[in-house]
Amino acid sequence: MKKKAEFERNEDSENDSEEQYKKTGDLNVKHFSRYGEFLVSFELSKHGWNVYSPMYDEYIDIIAHKYACAKCGKNWAITPSLVCSNCHKDFSKTQKSNIIPIKICNKCKTKYKGNVIKCKKCNNSGSENFINIPTCDKCHGEVKLVNFVCSCGSKEYKTKFRTIQVKSSRIEYKNEKSKNTFAIDHKPRDIISCEHHYFIWCLIDDLDKPHFLIMSVNDFVKTMGGSMKGISFLKDQDRQHFSSKDFGKWKGFANRFDLLE
Numbered sequence: 001m002k003k004k005a006e007f008e009r010n011e012d013s014e015n016d017s018e019e020q021y022k023k024t025g026d027l028n029v030k031h032f033s034r035y036g037e038f039l040v041s042f043e044l045s046k047h048g049w050n051v052y053s054p055m056y057d058e059y060i061d062i063i064a065h066k067y068a069c070a071k072c073g074k075n076w077a078i079t080p081s082l083v084c085s086n087c088h089k090d091f092s093k094t095q096k097s098n099i100i101p102i103k104i105c106n107k108c109k110t111k112y113k114g115n116v117i118k119c120k121k122c123n124n125s126g127s128e129n130f131i132n133i134p135t136c137d138k139c140h141g142e143v144k145l146v147n148f149v150c151s152c153g154s155k156e157y158k159t160k161f162r163t164i165q166v167k168s169s170r171i172e173y174k175n176e177k178s179k180n181t182f183a184i185d186h187k188p189r190d191i192i193s194c195e196h197h198y199f200i201w202c203l204i205d206d207l208d209k210p211h212f213l214i215m216s217v218n219d220f221v222k223t224m225g226g227s228m229k230g231i232s233f234l235k236d237q238d239r240q241h242f243s244s245k246d247f248g249k250w251k252g253f254a255n256r257f258d259l260l261e
């Protein structure tokens, strides 16, 4: 509910921007669940994951994938760099236009700068008769495609895949009064027994700020304890209500994106 002062301010203002401001509470249930999946996706991207959306909803909302160093686990750059083989100047990002193309006649070995298809010295012609060498503008060394090497020295990487089910919750209210709780409902069919499957809970507080709880299926089962055998869980009627302040027994999973690694 809006305070009286706020209404008055809106009446005064010309463009009513405050009146138009909406919160996640205004999203319907379906859109809110999609909203949570997007927030989780962006958050995963920050942690170096490439995120994919399955064609059909089969208890997996997101597939996440990344390359990591096989030795130290650091994020791996899969695309090769354009580097001068002599002075190691990196042309990959913004410097590409500074690479100087050199053509060498394969008969008399005369060097030309730029696009040449006929040798002025020996009349050799045709692009196939010239060797093309991209060179460094600083030292004239050859610019080559170089595969990534980790700062730990490793040349080996591994590919990781994770499947993720996202559950989202807003603060629970009763008679317009905040209960200061979130509610998440997992069903027995969600308990996919794959070590690469995870749950991510996206919890939106009253300031519209998201909080993420990350857990493996095993973590979930362990934390649930005896409730896993509870009738309400087995009958799809279980809802986990927990404090929106400290996340109750789930607090250990807050922001634990490292668990996905």
Ligand SMILES: [Zn+2]
Residues within 6 Å of the ligand: 069, 070, 071, 072, 073, 074, 150, 151, 152, 153, 154
């Ligand atoms: Zn490494």
Ligand SMILES: [Zn+2]
Residues within 6 Å of the ligand: 084, 085, 086, 087, 088, 089, 136, 137, 138, 139, 140, 141
């Ligand atoms: Zn160079």
Ligand SMILES: [Zn+2]
Residues within 6 Å of the ligand: 105, 106, 107, 108, 109, 110, 119, 120, 121, 122, 123, 124
């Ligand atoms: Zn020539």
